[in-house]
Amino acid sequence: xxxxxxxxxxxxxxxxxxxxxxxxxxxxxxxxxxxxxxxxxxxxxxxxxxxxxxxxxxxxxxxxxxxxxxxxxxxxxxxxxxxxxxxxxxxxxxxxxxxxxxxxxxxxxxxxxxxxxxxxxxxxxxxxxxxxxxxxxxxxxxxxxxxxxxxxxxxxxxxxxxxxxxxxxxxxxxxxxxxxxxxxxxxxxxxxxxxxxxxxxxxxxxxxxxxxxxxxxxxxxxxxxxxxxxxxxxxxxxxxxxxxxxxxxxxxxxxxxxxxxxxxxxxxxxxxxxxxxxxxxxxxxxxxxxxxxxxxxxxxxxxxxxxxxxxxxxxxxxxxxxxxxxxxxxxxxxxxxxxxxxxxxxxxxxxxxxxxxxxxxxxxxxxxxxxxxxxxxxxxxxxxxxxxxxxxxxxxxxxxxxxxxxxxxxxxxxxxxxxxxxxxxxxxxxxxxxxxxxxxxxxxxxxxxxxxxxxxxxxxxxxxxxxxxxxxxxxxxxxxxxxxxxxxxxxxxxxxxxxxxxxxxxxxxxxxxxxxxxxxxxxxxxxxxxxxx
Numbered sequence: 001x002x003x004x005x006x007x008x009x010x011x012x013x014x015x016x017x018x019x020x021x022x023x024x025x026x027x028x029x030x031x032x033x034x035x036x037x038x039x040x041x042x043x044x045x046x047x048x049x050x051x052x053x054x055x056x057x058x059x060x061x062x063x064x065x066x067x068x069x070x071x072x073x074x075x076x077x078x079x080x081x082x083x084x085x086x087x088x089x090x091x092x093x094x095x096x097x098x099x100x101x102x103x104x105x106x107x108x109x110x111x112x113x114x115x116x117x118x119x120x121x122x123x124x125x126x127x128x129x130x131x132x133x134x135x136x137x138x139x140x141x142x143x144x145x146x147x148x149x150x151x152x153x154x155x156x157x158x159x160x161x162x163x164x165x166x167x168x169x170x171x172x173x174x175x176x177x178x179x180x181x182x183x184x185x186x187x188x189x190x191x192x193x194x195x196x197x198x199x200x201x202x203x204x205x206x207x208x209x210x211x212x213x214x215x216x217x218x219x220x221x222x223x224x225x226x227x228x229x230x231x232x233x234x235x236x237x238x239x240x241x242x243x244x245x246x247x248x249x250x251x252x253x254x255x256x257x258x259x260x261x262x263x264x265x266x267x268x269x270x271x272x273x274x275x276x277x278x279x280x281x282x283x284x285x286x287x288x289x290x291x292x293x294x295x296x297x298x299x300x301x302x303x304x305x306x307x308x309x310x311x312x313x314x315x316x317x318x319x320x321x322x323x324x325x326x327x328x329x330x331x332x333x334x335x336x337x338x339x340x341x342x343x344x345x346x347x348x349x350x351x352x353x354x355x356x357x358x359x360x361x362x363x364x365x366x367x368x369x370x371x372x373x374x375x376x377x378x379x380x381x382x383x384x385x386x387x388x389x390x391x392x393x394x395x396x397x398x399x400x401x402x403x404x405x406x407x408x409x410x411x412x413x414x415x416x417x418x419x420x421x422x423x424x425x426x427x428x429x430x431x432x433x434x435x436x437x438x439x440x441x442x443x444x445x446x447x448x449x450x451x452x453x454x455x456x457x458x459x460x461x462x463x464x465x466x467x468x469x470x471x472x473x474x475x476x477x478x479x480x481x482x483x484x485x486x487x488x489x490x491x492x493x494x495x496x497x498x499x500x501x502x503x504x505x506x507x508x509x510x511x512x513x514x515x516x517x518x519x520x521x522x523x524x525x526x527x528x529x530x531x532x533x
Contacts, residue, residue, distance in 0.1 A: 004085030014053035017375045026263045028196040030060035038109035043179040045118040049368035058195045065116040084159045098142045104160035110167045125363045127245040128238035137224040141211040176201040180235030182267045184260045187363045194266040198231040237270045247294035248273045253308040275477035290462040306440040324441040338431040341424040351377030389413035
């Protein structure tokens with residue numbers, strides 16, 4: 001099934017939006033993804049729009065992804081062209097014939113392409129994976145069955161099989177790759193993301209034979225979906241309840257000064273902290289008390305609208321008024337340089353602001369609304385800015401200007417808009433952080449400051465004492481957390497225990513894959529590295 005320019009346009013816009021919204025995006029274990037051959041990608045589903053965008057823009061080896069869409073959407077010829085050009089597969093969900101249901105999927109898999117599915121079925125906001133539907137297992141096993149019954153035969157559809165009746169090359173069995181999308185905070189602007197891939201699942205012949213035996217289909221499907229679920233849980237963070245996850249996030253901020261530590265190990269470190277903070281019958285009283293204090297500290301910070309990292313940056317001492325003056329001075333020094341670029345991005349800010357208010361009670365929708373409305377608001381302003389710049393450049397030409405000058409002026413206009421956007425993205429972290437710290441200083445009263453400070457000190461003192469006990473008892477989660485091969489064990493346990501800056505920012509991660517396509521390189525990261533040099 002061919003991918004047309006529609007796919008490239010959508011993919012480019014998605015990459016720009018994600019790079020602007022998130023501060024960092026890393027890919028863990030990209031070498032696990034086969035560079036060729038039929039592939040089904042199974043990912044967790046925290047966000048309806050951002051998850052497909054994240055998958056498509058961070059797929060190793062430049063591989064492109066097909067997604068399912070209801071066949072009724074393809075009735076309009078214009079919509080049909082756009083959907084097929086973007087690589088979407090029409091699916092008739094009313095049929096009970098699985099071979100007919102997956103007909104288009106079989107075509108693209110026999111052509112050696114990739115299909116992305118979300119086995120949870122829908123996006124939701126929970127501290128763990130709570131549901132797994134078996135459609136992805138049916139898809140993989142029905143393809144294996146179809147492959148053994150029909151070989152290279154295709155449907156002949158112009159949309160999914162390029163009008164061919166036979167696959168041009170040798171057809172292969174499908175592999176299933178599980179992908180974990182781990183957002184450090186999926187509702188917060190300038191959060192970070194770790195995209196982690198598992199090792200591929202290969203369908204063994206015994207499982208396929210059992211599926212092809214009448215009456216044994218469901219047991220084979222259940223076995224495969226259990227394997228997929230285990231791998232999906234292994235590449236995502238799963239906590240029993242929200243209290244455990246809240247306390248873990250605060251503890252994470254205690255340990256790493258940047259709030260999430262080495263991003264390539266974010267999911268693994270978070271899961272080990274979850275294992276430590278999970279409420280159990282044999283949980284020591286000191287750890288239970290720490291958990292209770294951390295949860296209260298989380299609620300207090302949320303009430304003020306700040307985070308532990310911001311609070312620690314603002315108030316290393318208890319003087320609230322002095323810090324307000326310091327943060328105000330910092331904004332006065334920084335914002336005059338950033339303000340011109342911020343004003344030009346006001347349509348983006350307004351689009352994101354109204355997007356966040358559309359579904360305030362649904363965290364899984366807030367991010368996607370902010371990104372989508374912010375993107376289209378910004379795109380709507382690009383031609384206006386270009387026209388204004390072209391008009392300014394040609395103003396002095398009078399009646400002498402010609403098409404050559406117009407073309408040059410238009411190119412200069414687009415280049416200026418791009419430069420303004422790049423400079424804005426390079427300065428936004430510092431300016432946005434300064435504004436948030438100033439706002440927190442203004443909101444914090446002396447009595448609230450003392451309460452937060454006392455609670456933070458109590459949590460830190462308790463954690464320092466508990467660390468020694470965990471280490472002396474060789475707690476498995478603690479050992480994996482602090483003595484991970486990629487992390488140097490701290491010689492003195494304190495807060496923060498270590499910083500994510502232990503590794504040089506220009507050093508490639510251990511799983512760096514030189515075969516990755518160039519579009520996987522984060523443009524903003526390169527810009528920051530250039531500034532560092």
